[in-house]
Amino acid sequence: MADLDRRMRDLDDIRTRDVWADALDGVENPSGRRIPEPPRGRRVVTIVVALAVAAASVIFLADRLSTTSGRPADQPTPTGSTQPVSAPVDRLAVTCGPGGAEASESSVELASDGAHLGLGGGGPRTLVAFRGPSGHGPALETGGDANSAVIALEPGTWQAACVDVPEGETFSFRDVPDTAFTASFEVIDPAHLWPAVEDASQCGEPMPDPVPTAGVEGPLAGPLTGRLLVDVTNGSSSASAAISVNADGSDPQTIATGDQNLSLGSWSPDGSQVAAVIYDSDGDPNVTNASTEDSEIYVMNADGSGRARLTDNSAADDSVDWSPDGTTLAFRSNRDRGLFLYAMNVDGSGAHRLVDLGGGENEYEGSPSWSPDGSKIAFVGSTGTPDPSMCVDDLELYVANADGTGVVRLTDDEWYESDPVWSPDATQLAFIASRQSDYAWDLFVVNADGTDMRRLTAYPGYDSAPVWSPDGTMIAFTSDRGRGVSRGEDQAGDLYVMNADGSGVQPMFPTGELYRGAASAWIADWRA
Secondary structure, X not given: OOOOOOEOOOEOEEOOXXXXXXXXXXXXXXXXOEEOOOOOOOEOOOOEOHHHHHHHHOOOOOOOOOOOOOOOOOOOOOOOOOOXXXXXXXXXXXXXXXXXXXXXXXXXXXXXXXXXXXXXXXXOOEEEEEEEOOEEEEEEEOOOOOEEEEEOOOOEEEEEEEEEOOOOOOEEHHHOOHHHOOEEEEEEOOOOOOOHHHHHHOOOEOOOOEOOOOOXXXXXXXXXXXXXXXXXXXXOOOOEEEEEEEOOOOOOEEEXXXXXXXXXXXXXXXXXXXXXXXXXXXXXXXXXXXXXXXEEEEEEEOOOOOOEEOOOOOOEEEEEEEOOOOOEEEEEEEEEOEEEEEEEEOOOOOOEEOOOOOOHHHOEEEEEEEXXXXXXXXXXXXOOOEOOOOOEOOOEEEEEEOOOOOOEEOOOEOEEEEEEEEOOOOOEEEEEEEEOOOOOEEEEEEEOOOOOOEEOOOOOOEEEEEEEOOOOOEEEEEEOOOOOOXXXXXXXXXXXXXXOOOXXXXXXXXXXXXXXXXXXXXXXXXXX
């Protein structure tokens, strides 16, 4: 269930030409622990600066141009500086050389379609990473050659760094030190084209405004009953603990301690067992990226005893959800290079690819969620390829039959979707979505056929990991609203609950009481 893939916050990983599927794999919370797929709470989530890449890719043009540094070869630009010019220019080149990134000009004028940049130098896996007034921007390949890009860059000061991404690894802004940003330039907007340029760069339909009841104070629809599966982190290590607890916070029971790197998936239909993921990382507690992590799927008794390992390979198998008839587990894996959805029997046999969006190795699939009757499965996916308008397919919401046939795309908008979860009556899906190049996540609901999308939260920080109450009247989620907005890479939160119309938002119970002063928590499943 909850799987922001060890929270999509998968969004913080940036794709390159050969590692798109890996790059959408997940993000990390303040403790360093990867959280499942953008942002079911541990999911988004994950992903996150893949968000920025898709925004830039919307108008990325591979039209090959020659670029020059704009100065004699015997006069290199000092680190952190740019060559001054007398007036703004309509094109600027960023070149990767021995000393890092160099900008050919001190400023570039914003055009109606964005900032026109040239990218060059470096090797076949060199990226130029940008950061600007509002934080991280796109990270684009040079390919070792000269390319051009038209990017919607916000007016203000921008910096650029050249980063070589080793084969088989993914890019993350957190791995780029400040000293690597050796080029600096201004984006100026004398014609006042911003934010129209930003709006034009978005692909897909705009998201709806918040519903009138979003954030309205009031009582909850009923008492908090039933039992939760919750993952927690203690804020001081990459380890996570898993517990079960009543929905009112009483009777917490430890399923796995914080040193076991276990992440919960969902209950079995009768509640006697749970499906979970254990992260091995070859004994290295600092390895938290699924492209290098060896994670395996287990089933065990509800108290954590009787563990049975179902997968055994060098791939990352995670984001597991148990079918309502008790016979099948859906999960995500990179065993075939890309990050795809698979299904297998509950004894680990019969593993097979579940859906295919036709994107090949560029394709991404994640956040599987079975419908209550087991006839459908919801997920998020991307083909990773541009359409005729040069809009790259971002993470959208899909539904398929239980056997993977009859795939239907429910959303086509300018945001990234993650963490879909069915309402108990199977009429709606709750999910989270974020703007491209933005760390803010909000909660939405949509009818199971893709109609009548409603935005339930309009909080500028981190709302994620939605889970319906067993009676369908309330939605629990993780949020940082009690801590202050964390629109950055270090996002964590406490457990909140609201009515299904977005009203009555309130804390469920203190996260710190769950497990040894835990710093953050995500609900994986909620059963009666």
